[in-house]
Amino acid sequence: MDAIEPSRRQVTFNGPLEAGIRAVALLGAAYPKAFDLQRLTALDYLLVRTKTIEGGPESLHPPTPLRSPDAEVRRRIVHQGLVLMMSRDLVEQEAREAGLMYVAGENAAAFLDALRSPYLLKVKDRAHWLIGHFSGYTDAEFNAIIRRYFEDWIIEFQEFERSIGVA
Template sequence: MVRRASPFNSPLETGIRALSILEAAHPEACDLHRLVELDYLVVHSGDAGGPASLHAALPMRAGELLVRREIIEQGLLLMASRGLVERVVGPGGISYRAGEAASPYMAALRAPYSMGLRARALWVIGAFGHLDTDAIRAITSRFFDRWTSEFQLTQLPGRAS
């Protein structure tokens, strides 16, 4: 049986999402920790009081924060290998910045999903870009805390699951 790679939750998908965030933040660079937090807010913008979420509001979605880092890093490496993202080494470690080709590449993506992605990335940077990563993490942690308490409530004896 031949297993086909899915474009969903793949380095390609997360790389394009990270690229949209970096393009919106340009010329600022973001480290991986910041991109993980911003990526969650782009995908689930409705949770943060923004435009309708890009992805469905599934239960337990805050758990995504636990698995995003590695796949976003793979996506960034893919985008860097194509010259769309630049790695920036500084005193705080490695950060990423949109490369010269990022804006023309993103402008060429005309599908409704891609256009919605860009709009949400601009919204996220406008709403949260001025905050430091710890402040953004505090916001996304509230979603995780709410998800954890909802999960625990459904697990109590006598409650329907």
């Protein structure tokens, strides 16, 4: 009998399923408010790194020496997660004047109530904290904060490249 090779693919908390669950937690915490993909992508990043926000609770994920500045990679994963969650009525997509928006779906509340693992309880807690923290911010204020984080990510990425002799 042939031995089964272990998967060489690194298992992380950043696949479509995990991003989808975080999106449901964020949308559930914000209900009935809806967000576009750009906002959900930014919130997803901040949800696992709440300690980077002044006064934020401990981050869900440990700090990494390099956080990818490629927002498109994260955006694609969040979108795949939203599609997955929409297939289970956990998220609804709505066409609005501002564009495509996402809101917690019919089954979101029951789904979130069923999540009981320590990690998922922290996800829900951080989602409520994050939504509450940014509730008074206008879109322009929120976008300015995200631009600042993105600039920090770019600088960090460039410093890392210089340290390994790439740039």
